[in-house]
Amino acid sequence: MVFSSITFLxxxxxxxxxxxxxxxxxxxxxxxxxxSLFFYAYGEPKYVIVMIASIISAYLFGILIDxxxxxxxxxxxxxxxxxxGFLVYFKYINFIIQxxxxxxxxxxxxxxxxxxxxxxxxxxxxxxYTIDVYRGQAKVQxxxxxxxxxxxxxxxxxxxxxxxxxxxxEQLENREYSSEKFALGVRRFIIGLGKKVLIANVLxxxxxxxxxxxxxxxxxxxxxxxxxxxxxxxxxxGYSDMAIGLGKMFGFEFLENFNYxxxxxSVTDFWRRWHISLSTWFRDYIYIPLGGNRxxxxxxxxxxxxxxxxxxxxxxxxxxxxxxxxxxGILLIIEKIFLGKYLEKIPKILSRIYVLVIVAIxxxxxxxxxxxxxxxxxxxxxxxxxxxxxSAESLYYFKSYxxxxxxxxxxxxxxxxxxxxxxxxxxxxxxxxPVYLLLIFVICTSYIIDGSFxxxxxxxx
Amino acid sequence: xxxxxHGLIICISVFFLGMSLWAILSKTPDYSDSERRVLAKLPKxxxxxxxxxxxxxDFDTYAVERFPARDLWRSVKAxxxxxxxxxxxxNGIYTADKHISKMEYPMNxxxxxxxxxxxxxxxxxxxxxxxxxxxxVPDKNRYLAEETGHLAMDYDAFTNxxxxxxxxxxxxxxxxxxxxxxxxxxxHWRQEQIADVAERISDAMGVNLSEEYGVFRMEKPFExxxxxxxxxxxxxxxxxxxxxxxxxxxIVTGADAVYDMKKATGRDPYEMFLSGNQPVITIENPLNxxxxxxxxxxxxxxxxxxxxxxxxxxxxxxxxxxxISSDKLGEYVGFEGADVLFLYSTxxxxxSLGMKQEKKG
Numbered sequence: 001m002v003f004s005s006i007t008f009l010x011x012x013x014x015x016x017x018x019x020x021x022x023x024x025x026x027x028x029x030x031x032x033x034x035x036s037l038f039f040y041a042y043g044e045p046k047y048v049i050v051m052i053a054s055i056i057s058a059y060l061f062g063i064l065i066d067x068x069x070x071x072x073x074x075x076x077x078x079x080x081x082x083x084x085g086f087l088v089y090f091k092y093i094n095f096i097i098q099x100x101x102x103x104x105x106x107x108x109x110x111x112x113x114x115x116x117x118x119x120x121x122x123x124x125x126x127x128x129y130t131i132d133v134y135r136g137q138a139k140v141q142x143x144x145x146x147x148x149x150x151x152x153x154x155x156x157x158x159x160x161x162x163x164x165x166x167x168x169x170e171q172l173e174n175r176e177y178s179s180e181k182f183a184l185g186v187r188r189f190i191i192g193l194g195k196k197v198l199i200a201n202v203l204x205x206x207x208x209x210x211x212x213x214x215x216x217x218x219x220x221x222x223x224x225x226x227x228x229x230x231x232x233x234x235x236x237x238g239y240s241d242m243a244i245g246l247g248k249m250f251g252f253e254f255l256e257n258f259n260y261x262x263x264x265x266s267v268t269d270f271w272r273r274w275h276i277s278l279s280t281w282f283r284d285y286i287y288i289p290l291g292g293n294r295x296x297x298x299x300x301x302x303x304x305x306x307x308x309x310x311x312x313x314x315x316x317x318x319x320x321x322x323x324x325x326x327x328x329g330i331l332l333i334i335e336k337i338f339l340g341k342y343l344e345k346i347p348k349i350l351s352r353i354y355v356l357v358i359v360a361i362x363x364x365x366x367x368x369x370x371x372x373x374x375x376x377x378x379x380x381x382x383x384x385x386x387x388x389x390x391s392a393e394s395l396y397y398f399k400s401y402x403x404x405x406x407x408x409x410x411x412x413x414x415x416x417x418x419x420x421x422x423x424x425x426x427x428x429x430x431x432x433x434p435v436y437l438l439l440i441f442v443i444c445t446s447y448i449i450d451g452s453f454x455x456x457x458x459x460x461x
Numbered sequence: 462x463x464x465x466x467h468g469l470i471i472c473i474s475v476f477f478l479g480m481s482l483w484a485i486l487s488k489t490p491d492y493s494d495s496e497r498r499v500l501a502k503l504p505k506x507x508x509x510x511x512x513x514x515x516x517x518x519d520f521d522t523y524a525v526e527r528f529p530a531r532d533l534w535r536s537v538k539a540x541x542x543x544x545x546x547x548x549x550x551x552n553g554i555y556t557a558d559k560h561i562s563k564m565e566y567p568m569n570x571x572x573x574x575x576x577x578x579x580x581x582x583x584x585x586x587x588x589x590x591x592x593x594x595x596x597x598v599p600d601k602n603r604y605l606a607e608e609t610g611h612l613a614m615d616y617d618a619f620t621n622x623x624x625x626x627x628x629x630x631x632x633x634x635x636x637x638x639x640x641x642x643x644x645x646x647x648x649h650w651r652q653e654q655i656a657d658v659a660e661r662i663s664d665a666m667g668v669n670l671s672e673e674y675g676v677f678r679m680e681k682p683f684e685x686x687x688x689x690x691x692x693x694x695x696x697x698x699x700x701x702x703x704x705x706x707x708x709x710x711x712i713v714t715g716a717d718a719v720y721d722m723k724k725a726t727g728r729d730p731y732e733m734f735l736s737g738n739q740p741v742i743t744i745e746n747p748l749n750x751x752x753x754x755x756x757x758x759x760x761x762x763x764x765x766x767x768x769x770x771x772x773x774x775x776x777x778x779x780x781x782x783x784x785i786s787s788d789k790l791g792e793y794v795g796f797e798g799a800d801v802l803f804l805y806s807t808x809x810x811x812x813s814l815g816m817k818q819e820k821k822g
Contacts, residue, residue, distance in 0.1 A: 001517075005521055005524070005525075006484070006521070006524040006525045006528055007520060007521050007524045009477075010477075010480055010481040010484045010485075010524070010528075011481070011484070011485065011524060014477060014478055014481040042517050043514070043517060044514075045511055045512050045513075045514055045517070046512055179467055179470060182470060183467075183469045183470050186469060186470060186473050187469065190473070198546075202546075213567075214567065215567075392612065393566075393567070393612060396549065396610070396611070396612050399549065399610070400547075400548045400549040400550065401548065402547065403545075403546045403547040403548075404546055404548070407546075433468075433469050434468050434469045434471075434472035434473065435472075437469065437472075437473060438472055438473060438476060441473065441476070441477075442476075442537065443537065443538070443541045443545075445480070445534065446534045446535070446537035446538035446541065447538050447541075447542075448525065449525055449528050449531060449534040449535065449538070450534065450535045450538040450539075450552075450692070451538075
């Protein structure tokens with residue numbers, strides 16, 4: 001089920017909210033768990049069993065880790081193997097076979113396997129839970145229903161944020177409800193919906209138009225690069241906003257997942273602002289256990305490359321994702337060695353431009369269907385493979401999407417937020433808030449009804 | 462920390478719950494007049510459809526398509542997209558003065574090639590002894606798009622490509638037309654404006670049209686195919702048709718009438734011309750005993766042109782290759798001694814997959 005669908009907005013959500021607030025507090029977790037399992041099974045009827053099996057495994061191993069301290073490391077390793085095993089099988093098995101086959105004369109047959117939605121997200125949550133229990137940072141959850149609720153909680157189940165068990169541990173037992181929190185949740189949800197439907201989806205149409213065009217030119221390549229990076233940002237951050245907003249509506253507080261990444265002044269800074277829950281996961285569960293930067297220089301470089309190779313691989317079972325991850329790994333190394341200090345000294349506008357160009361190129365790699373396409377779309381930015389600067393087609397779409405570009409560029413910065421938070425503006429905005437949020441919601445609904453182009457990009461993870 | 466905002470919760474909740482109840486409880490029509498299609502039905506639940514994911518997919522489609530006041534929501538979207546966000550088209554649909562049109566862009570050489578292959582196969586198998594002519598009807602974007610800053614094909618290049626690939630004598634008609642010769646909210650041309658086109662074609666085929674026409678206007682306002690697609694306010698229009706003594710006396714088989722008055726008040730009034738798209742239609746002219754015959758391979762534009770040519774023939778046969786494949790033609794159509802006209806619009810040729818290719822035995 002997609003958040004930005006009529007089924008979710010006008011059937012599932014009102015029914016679940018209604019039941020949730022009617023039942024007594026002691027039944028709220030059960031209602032939410034059943035709703036979440038239904039939510040997942042609706043889109044993934046057969047493979048909900050994989051998620052349930054993963055939850056049971058993590059639950060049992062969590063108890064074993066807590067009970068048998070002497071063997072806790074062994075149980076932890078087994079738990080990670082089971083959780084990661086599901087992920088590797090469902091997501092990477094054919095990629096592994098494909099690459100092994102390059103070396104074999106007698107090829108191995110591919111396995112017919114469907115990627116369960118959200119498996120990358122909930123697997124990481126399960127692994128973080130068992131590691132936190134092992135480290136003593138979290139109390140083992142002896143109630144399997146509560147653990148299941150943590151993992152399957154529908155606001156964040158299929159596309160994050162990757163919520164840590166420690167963030168949510170107390171909230172599973174005891175949540176605070178207030179009209180203010182609910183209102184904040186509603187506001188956040190609607191803003192996220194607007195980002196997804198009115199900006200990300202619209203820019204997605206433009207990127208598709210570019211990819212179908214037979215006559216790209218430099219202007220069109222740049223339109224694509226900018227639309228692509230904005231689409232990915234608004235799609236993913238919009239979804240995170242909706243997840244956080246929904247969490248609040250049900251009494252949960254999730255951590256932020258984005259912090260205006262496109263105003264970053266270095267790639268290092270960018271990754272403190274982009275998909276924060278993923279980058280901190282890799283930091284806490286891969287980078288630091290490998291030794292982080294408290295090892296020899298060679299090992300430190302190794303650690304960074306491993307983390308970024310895995311970050312790329314997490315995003316998809318294809319070489320372009322690995323390339324994307326390694327691309328950032330190398331840039332981070334360069335910044336740590338010398339470039340970072342230089343970036344701190346130059347005017348912020350220049351360092352921001354540097355980051356934006358780097359990120360635009362990275363997302364061309366991220367979105368590429370083949371190496372040839374990636375090279376073509378990057379080369380086209382500087383006129384390689386094209387003889388024209390501009391065409392009637394590219395100019396048409398530039399003019400047609402100009403307002404959307406302006407809105408999305410402003411929206412990608414804290415300019416609007418800072419303006420709205422000024423004292424005198426804030427009072428007016430408080431009064432107008434129901435009006436403009438309702439307007440956004442109405443327009444989003446109209447777009448959803450009119451269109452059918454509505455895939456979440458991060459669903460394939 | 463922001464203050465409580467009960468106003469926000471109340472406004473959004475009232476709207477939200479109200480819309481949800483309306484969506485769940487309301488009974489919506491099965492057919493969309495504006496989109497000219499049947500809307501999704503509530504899917505049946507079964508173990509098979511649930512486990513396969515088919516039920517979920519079908520229910521999502523049902524929920525979207527059966528949302529109450531669908532046309533109003535589509536209008537809101539069209540307005541927001543074009544007036545608020547300033548986009549130049551909405552799903553390819555744009556307005557140009559009184560006209561609503563759909564961009565036909567870019568030129569699709571593969572589709573033109575496919576169309577040419579179909580027509581050339583017909584030629585090869587059935588028309589070796591016939592005089593074969595070709596006329597291409599430009600879609601109205603030719604006369605609208607560039608002026609309004611919308612994307613338009615290079616129509617000269619399009620026509621040249623078609624001429625090069627289809628083995629027939631080409632009859633140019635584009636210079637006889639302009640935007641006013643097309644309905645405001647439909648893709649088709651106005652029959653009352655194409656008498657000169659009929660004359661150009663008949664001259665090229667060596668036949669004569671001399672009878673005058675009376676113009677008859679339908680009362681019901683004409684809402685063309687683009688009116689519903691645009692979801693915006695549209696300019697009122699009417700359909701007129703031409704008639705004379707010859708047209709009044711023709712005998713039609715394969716359609717209800719030359720001017721089907723039942724269809725004129727139906728869902729797609731342009732179908733009044735020869736009852737819309739049919740595989741094979743025959744128009745017999747009892748006032749012409751010359752024995753001359755014309756076979757027109759056509760799309761929907763041919764429906765309104767054919768009545769204007771019947772004066773010069775004893776019989777006109779219209780063939781729509783979207784509904785009959787060319788290897789079945791011999792069973793339904795005689796070609797001996799007939800003039801043959803390929804009459805297709807640029808829209809059809811640019812999206813020609815519907816033209817059935819001969820099955821290879």
